[in-house]
Amino acid sequence: MGLAEKRLAESIKVEKLPAFEAKLKERAGYDIKVDIDWNTFTAYDEYPLSRLEYVFDDVESFVKKICIDDMGKEALQDKISTIHLTNSENNDDVKVELKEDTLFLTVQLVQSSFSYQTDSQIASYVESLL
Template sequence: MGLQERRLIQQHTNTLLPQVQADLQQYCGGDIDVVVEWEGFENDAAALERLSSQCFDRLLKAVEWVCQDDLGKAALREKVHRVVVRNVPTAAERTLLLSDGILTVAGVWSSVHWDGLYHQTEYHKFLESRL
């Protein structure tokens, strides 16, 4: 891992993740932990640079849609206690999974093609179908 990647991970740990957690708290009224598996980003500065826009911005928009009313807020708080984000090398490994209170989001965050990413409507449909 190079200096650029270490700096981006530190920046995300200090600023991005606390902001994402605060946004989740605001939208659903409960605490949801956010964990990034940094080892998948160690040699991928492009994924680190795009993590906010390619992953979190879209996921947060979908959560905001789900939590538009008290029913959605309660359902999300009941089913999602942690969000785990992974960077995977290929679109074939991209996954969304909700199990035991953990929402796992794996994508090719450095991708410039949709096949490795999720649109906020995909997150929204996924969440609504599992809450």
């Protein structure tokens, strides 16, 4: 990780991540911690970090889809307290998985193309487990 990646990661940690967690709390009605495996996003160059906002948008949208009413908010709160984001260079690793109270999202934001779960895919997966 070079200086540019370190600066961008720090900017996301200090500015964008707290704002993102505040949006999730507004949508869900409770605190959802977002845990990012920073080493998987900074091991390459700035590109994966610059694409993280797309993942944030889809995660916020999935929470909005689930939390359209009190029943959805309560169901989500019973199942998810943390969202863990990991980046992989291998497209085959892309997945969404709920273990205990953590939603694990593995995305592929490296290279010229990228792959991650859309808001609808995440919502469909989580909703089936609520």
